[in-house]
Amino acid sequence: MWHILGAGSLGTLWATRLARAGLPVQLILRDSTRLHGYQQAGGLTLIEQGQPQHYPIAAQTPDHRQPIQRLLLACKAYDAATAVAQLAHRLVPGADILLLQNGLGSQDEVARAAPQARCIFASSTEGAFRQADFQVVFAGHGHTWIGDPLNMQPPDWLADLHQAGIAHDWSLDILSRLWRKLALNCAINPLTVLQDCRNGQLREHPAQLACLTDELVELLQRCGQSNAAEGLYDDVLRVIQATAMNYSSMHQDASQGRRTEIAYLLGYACQAAQRHQLPLPHLQALHAQLLNHLTARGLPCH
Ligand code: NAP
Numbered sequence: 001m002w003h004i005l006g007a008g009s010l011g012t013l014w015a016t017r018l019a020r021a022g023l024p025v026q027l028i029l030r031d032s033t034r035l036h037g038y039q040q041a042g043g044l045t046l047i048e049q050g051q052p053q054h055y056p057i058a059a060q061t062p063d064h065r066q067p068i069q070r071l072l073l074a075c076k077a078y079d080a081a082t083a084v085a086q087l088a089h090r091l092v093p094g095a096d097i098l099l100l101q102n103g104l105g106s107q108d109e110v111a112r113a114a115p116q117a118r119c120i121f122a123s124s125t126e127g128a129f130r131q132a133d134f135q136v137v138f139a140g141h142g143h144t145w146i147g148d149p150l151n152m153q154p155p156d157w158l159a160d161l162h163q164a165g166i167a168h169d170w171s172l173d174i175l176s177r178l179w180r181k182l183a184l185n186c187a188i189n190p191l192t193v194l195q196d197c198r199n200g201q202l203r204e205h206p207a208q209l210a211c212l213t214d215e216l217v218e219l220l221q222r223c224g225q226s227n228a229a230e231g232l233y234d235d236v237l238r239v240i241q242a243t244a245m246n247y248s249s250m251h252q253d254a255s256q257g258r259r260t261e262i263a264y265l266l267g268y269a270c271q272a273a274q275r276h277q278l279p280l281p282h283l284q285a286l287h288a289q290l291l292n293h294l295t296a297r298g299l300p301c302h
């Protein structure tokens with residue numbers, strides 16, 4: 001049984017593909033109000049290439065008593081630890097938790113909240129967004145890397161992902177992937193918020209991008225992540241080029257008045273630098289500016 005917490009963008013994308021492959025799925029929704037709304041909707045809708053498909057997947061609230069053997073955690077990084085703590089008593093010893101959260105920091109928080117479980121991390125380039133409650137658009141096909149820094153042995157349920165057509169690979173260095181993605185995010189997303197621009201417009205700020213990337217490379221090396229530092233500047237330019245017309249996820253969140261995951265991205269990077277007593281003036285100034293920007297808009301920064 002796949003228990004999936006969070007019927008947002010990624011939760012829906014995973015739940016619907018697993019369910020249509022004939023695998024047993026149970027959604028865990030926030031509370032009875034959300035469950036009622038879900039029952040009214042009659043299930044999840046996934047829209048692919050403009051075609052909606054409806055999936056009446058079973059759902060429950062966190063206070064349900066069913067034991068959990070395998071949990072897909074599909075909430076935002078800032079909700080992850082609280083959500084898992086709520087379910088900790090339902091997790092059987094040796095349960096697996098697959099964490100879809102972007103950035104770093106939430107994985108450690110979840111591991112502390114559920115010490116009896118094996119935490120398996122994911123880093124995904126798939127894209128999805130919510131069109132309405134319980135209706136999700138599959139916007140970008142991509143790939144998901146899955147790994148466990150404490151245990152190289154892949155779990156047997158990777159076969160389920162294969163059966164469900166979820167493109168993935170077992171990664172022997174998932175932390176390197178998460179750090180690389182975090183570094184790309186730190187170089188691109190905060191600037192798009194402060195400049196209020198699409199990713200492609202950052203091509204007009206090459207000096208700032210170069211300074212930030214240099215500091216991120218220093219940070220990655222100091223944190224023992226030299227592989228993740230390799231060719232970072234070229235990759236930043238490549239991502240900006242490939243996503244030139246897009247607004248970054250942080251830009252979308254901030255401009256729509258939604259809480260961002262800053263604490264698990266640029267905030268995490270600045271804290272790691274502080275822990276290593278590494279002065280990174282451009283990165284720290286960017287962080288301070290972003291905090292001011294979000295605070296001025298009444299958005300939380302933790
Ligand atoms: P999302 O659309 O906001 O969905 C998060 C879901 O979690 C919401 O439905 C929310 O419920 C639910 N939730 C939060 N706390 C809960 C709780 N205690 N119990 C039950 N449900 C709870 O977020 P997302 O875009 O799927 O992102 C999830 C993570 O994946 C993020 O870290 C994001 O950065 C990462 N990611 C996303 C994408 C993408 O394309 N969307 C791509 C790569 C990585 P409510 O609806 O009740 O608020």
